[in-house]
Amino acid sequence: MNRISRILAAALAGLLIAAGTASAHPHVWVTMQSAVVYGPDGSVTGVRHAWTFDDMYSAFATQGLESKKKGEFTPEELQPLAKVNVESLKEYDFFSYAKANGKDVTFVEPVEYRLEFNSKDTMLTLHFLLPLKTPVKAQTFNLDVFDQAYFVDFSLAEKNAVSLEKAPAGCQINLTKPQEMTKDMAQRLAQIPPGGQIPANSYGAAFSNKISVKCP
Helix, strand or coil: HHHHHHHHHHHHHHCCCCHHHCCCCCEEEEEEEEEEEEEECCCCEEEEEEEEEEHHHHHHHCCCCCCCCCCCHHHHHHHHHHHHHHHHHHHHHHHEEEEEEEEECCCCCCCEEEEEEEECCCCCEEEEEEEEEEEEECEEEEEECCCCCCCEEEEEEEHHHHCECEEEEEEEEECCCCCCHHHHHHHHHHHHCCCCCCCCCCCCHHEEEEEEEECC
């Protein structure tokens, strides 16, 4: 099964499905809220994400799903879809890359996952906790969220974009938003043929959302 087929089967087809019908990147837009989670001993234990998908992807993802009330979906009705979504994230490193005290740290499979459907704006939000393989006490914790292939565009929410959960006293957050798309970048992306992939790692990192936490 090729990469596109795997994504389609995983119900994250929004990340690639438009690649078959459009010639520009990205294809899916996600508004993110994130929380760095700490344990009782002050160690970073993981990151809690809430990713709200654009209305077009949300409509695609829910197409054909059965629900008791037309046009609305409960978390229970969406749970099978949520499960498939989070299981698919590992292939893409969960779109999350972190360093603690300047050293790379590893995430493991998401837990506490669920999908929420807002019937007012008809958008899906995927909630999940991304645990660290090994909790770590960190004076500095840096998190980048982006898609290396830039099929999906992540942007920080305007309000309450990042928070700290049970962090030690004195910890502070700093956010760096992605750079603006330049005319040259837009032209280069537009030249990629339908279904084509951009060169690995050539654009995604340029549009990374950077979250930095410093603790005493």
